[in-house]
Amino acid sequence: EPEVTQTPSHQVTQMGQEVILRCVPISNHLYFYWYRQILGQKVEFLVSFYNNEISEKSEIFDDQFSVERPDGSNFTLKIRSTKLEDSAMYFCASTPLSGRVTDTQYFGPGTRLTVL
Amino acid sequence: AQKITQTQPGMFVQEKEAVTLDCTYDTSDQSYGLFWYKQPSSGEMIFLIYQGSYDEQNATEGRYSLNFQKARKSANLVISASQLGDSAMYFCAMREGGYSSASKIIFGSGTRLSIRP
Numbered sequence A: 001e002p003e004v005t006q007t008p009s010h011q012v013t014q015m016g017q018e019v020i021l022r023c024v025p026i027s028n029h030l031y032f033y034w035y036r037q038i039l040g041q042k043v044e045f046l047v048s049f050y051n052n053e054i055s056e057k058s059e060i061f062d063d064q065f066s067v068e069r070p071d072g073s074n075f076t077l078k079i080r081s082t083k084l085e086d087s088a089m090y091f092c093a094s095t096p097l098s099g100r101v102t103d104t105q106y107f108g109p110g111t112r113l114t115v116l
Numbered sequence B: 001a002q003k004i005t006q007t008q009p010g011m012f013v014q015e016k017e018a019v020t021l022d023c024t025y026d027t028s029d030q031s032y033g034l035f036w037y038k039q040p041s042s043g044e045m046i047f048l049i050y051q052g053s054y055d056e057q058n059a060t061e062g063r064y065s066l067n068f069q070k071a072r073k074s075a076n077l078v079i080s081a082s083q084l085g086d087s088a089m090y091f092c093a094m095r096e097g098g099y100s101s102a103s104k105i106i107f108g109s110g111t112r113l114s115i116r117p
Helices: none
Strands: A005-007 A010-013 A019-024 A031-037 A043-050 A053-057 A065-068 A075-079 A088-095 A111-115 B010-014 B019-021 B032-039 B046-052 B064-069 B074-079 B088-096 B105-107 B111-116
Touching (some): A019 A088, B019 B111
Parallel strands (some): A010 A111
Antiparallel strands (some): A005 A019, A019 A075, A043 A053, B019 B074, B032 B046, B088 B105, B088 B111
């Protein structure tokens, strides 16, 4: 069964460094998302992306964050200058928008980002 | 305003018993979708079940069923015949907009379910 994949599974970085988190959404899906989950807290929406543009972003998604679909398969989240509070699990998700009632967002396994 | 409320931070259930995880939601939209996700200790988010606001019947997927009470704005997850592998964090979530909406999903704070052998 197709699934969303994410790399790396765990990233450790120094404060102030740039990180790029990578996702490969399910191939026929059209909308892509990033969410994050700080340890022990709820999952929070960051950004949605469709047709090579940001559709919606949250207050968390400030100028330090950017997203890109550099080719036909990858979807990336870049954090330009990481802060300690960026330490979290980052989930990529995608949805097909096929028009069926079962359209849902399928999540990848997550990338655990640790900022030291 | 909190849109998804899960009032049970943790629950313990004996193996093979049924368990109900509570979820209430708040929205002014007529069209919305409700989801339950399971997050085991490994961290991934596993989709379990979906209920659309216009669905007349409660959704079922194997041992999972969703007790949807629209007037009360509740969407409780029922797990029948619980298994040790059901021990995990469970999140209730909502997406506003119609069936094909690409809107973001809003999550509750989760319920940690522990199954006792």
